[in-house]
Amino acid sequence: MTGNPASKNAVSTTNACKLCTPLGASLAFKGVEGAVPFLHGSQGCATYMRRYIISHFREPIDIASSALGEKHAVYGGGPNLKKGILNVMKKYSPSLVGVASTCLTETIGDDMGLILHEFRNDFGDLDLPDVVHVSTPSYQGTHSDGFNRAVHALVDQLADPEAAKSERVALFPGMVSPADIRLLKDIFREYGLTPTVLPDISETLDGPALEDYEPVASGGTPVSEIKALSGAAASVEFGSCLPKDSAGLCLEKRFGIENDRLRIPLGIRGADALHDVLCELSGLECMPRRYKLERGRLVDAYVDGHKYVFGKRAVVYGEENLVVALTAFLAEIGVQPVLVGTGAEGKGIAASIEAACEGVLPELPLVREGVDFHDIAEEAETMSPELVLGNSKGQRYARAWNAPLIRVGFPIHDRFGGQRLKTVSYEGTQELYDRIVNALIEKKQSDSPVGWGYI
Numbered sequence: 001m002t003g004n005p006a007s008k009n010a011v012s013t014t015n016a017c018k019l020c021t022p023l024g025a026s027l028a029f030k031g032v033e034g035a036v037p038f039l040h041g042s043q044g045c046a047t048y049m050r051r052y053i054i055s056h057f058r059e060p061i062d063i064a065s066s067a068l069g070e071k072h073a074v075y076g077g078g079p080n081l082k083k084g085i086l087n088v089m090k091k092y093s094p095s096l097v098g099v100a101s102t103c104l105t106e107t108i109g110d111d112m113g114l115i116l117h118e119f120r121n122d123f124g125d126l127d128l129p130d131v132v133h134v135s136t137p138s139y140q141g142t143h144s145d146g147f148n149r150a151v152h153a154l155v156d157q158l159a160d161p162e163a164a165k166s167e168r169v170a171l172f173p174g175m176v177s178p179a180d181i182r183l184l185k186d187i188f189r190e191y192g193l194t195p196t197v198l199p200d201i202s203e204t205l206d207g208p209a210l211e212d213y214e215p216v217a218s219g220g221t222p223v224s225e226i227k228a229l230s231g232a233a234a235s236v237e238f239g240s241c242l243p244k245d246s247a248g249l250c251l252e253k254r255f256g257i258e259n260d261r262l263r264i265p266l267g268i269r270g271a272d273a274l275h276d277v278l279c280e281l282s283g284l285e286c287m288p289r290r291y292k293l294e295r296g297r298l299v300d301a302y303v304d305g306h307k308y309v310f311g312k313r314a315v316v317y318g319e320e321n322l323v324v325a326l327t328a329f330l331a332e333i334g335v336q337p338v339l340v341g342t343g344a345e346g347k348g349i350a351a352s353i354e355a356a357c358e359g360v361l362p363e364l365p366l367v368r369e370g371v372d373f374h375d376i377a378e379e380a381e382t383m384s385p386e387l388v389l390g391n392s393k394g395q396r397y398a399r400a401w402n403a404p405l406i407r408v409g410f411p412i413h414d415r416f417g418g419q420r421l422k423t424v425s426y427e428g429t430q431e432l433y434d435r436i437v438n439a440l441i442e443k444k445q446s447d448s449p450v451g452w453g454y455i
């Protein structure tokens with residue numbers, strides 16, 4: 001069952017189960033080398049987003065803005081956008097400025113494409129950075145939409161039709177963690193493949209301590225590699241609910257590059273699908289031994305941990321591609337997902353969950369799209385959840401249900417190390433599985449009047 005029956009009469013959102021759309025775009029732009037995310041809107045938007053991203057990644061985050069005020073709402077924000085980009089050029093010498101619109105500029109109808117065209121004409125004598133723009137009104141869609149649209153805009157606006165053919169494989173991993181991206185790059189290389197990961201936040205949003213402050217963090221996908229993607233040998237993108245204008249499909253449509261769209265490779269079936277594709281792309285007959293061993297250990301862990309997780313009733317919420325992958329994984333380990341909630345809607349989430357759980361789950365979970373945490377809590381009230389998976393925004397609800405919350409996804413504001421949590425492939429799945437089993441054991445142990453020291 002899908003949809004939010006209450007939404008027809010709803011006049012407000014209480015604790016949204018999604019974040020602001022240009023925030024997602026800013027995250028994606030942070031994964032490009034030398035890039036500065038730029039919001040065409042008010043300073044308050046940039047401050048909120050910086051605060052949100054910093055709390056999760058614990059890295060300094062600069063997001064520029066055209067700092068619009070009341071008069072720009074009447075006369076338009078074009079002059080401020082141009083002035084703002086010039087200021088960013090002076091302060092950061094960026095290789096790319098990623099401009100995302102906001103609620104205000106979408107409402108007043110600023111034509112960013114036209115303004116940026118004028119900017120290039122007005123200042124063509126300067127050494128201009130690449131400027132990519134994306135439309136991200138926050139009253140439409142979610143942070144995940146903003147992220148995906150920004151990745152699509154980077155490919156669509158930068159890929160050079162004249163680029164030479166190469167052996168590189170484009171990887172569009174979606175909103176996974178910096179640790180996941182490091183892991184994915186290692187896996188591709190182990191297969192002898194050279195990936196261009198877009199965006200690559202592995203260093204820009206999880207960097208080392210430095211003696212000197214870097215105005216723009218090192219790392220990220222080089223702009224030259226994005227331009228050369230039109231000559232890539234193949235592309236792989238993660239996400240069951242991606243739009244038709246995804247980055248991978250853009251490469252396929254415009255340059256004839258074969259695209260493999262996969263669920264986020266979480267769980268044994270999800271990871272198997274990724275390794276099958278990598279075998280195909282690399283020409284290897286089977287996965288390298290180290291992954292066979294990882295897979296075998298994971299199967300062994302499933303057997304060992306089954307008695308702790310089997311039959312537990314779980315609530316899952318968050319970004320749409322993640323909830324599909326998590327639900328499929330829970331089904332695989334014997335947990336019964338009873339409710340899946342997401343702020344996203346109209347993306348075939350229920351159908352993706354049904355397809356991902358076919359033949360594994362005796363009973364499909366209730367899927368609620370376009371909901372807030374208030375709706376999720378109302379639905380879960382009679383479901384007696386024993387386990388909750390999602391970002392830290394659901395913490396107070398998990399606490400009310402007296403169920404352990406396994407923090408996964410973005411944002412994680414009430415724990416340390418969210419940027420280093422892994423979920424992909426056998427290694428990431430193993431980490432997540434261990435966390436789930438231990439959380440259930442810990443709950444049982446702390447609820448026990450006698451406790452025990454051995455399991």
Ligand code: SF4
Nearest residue numbers: 020045048102103138
């Ligand atoms: S929801 Fe709109 S107004 Fe609020 S921070 Fe996001 S873009 Fe700005």
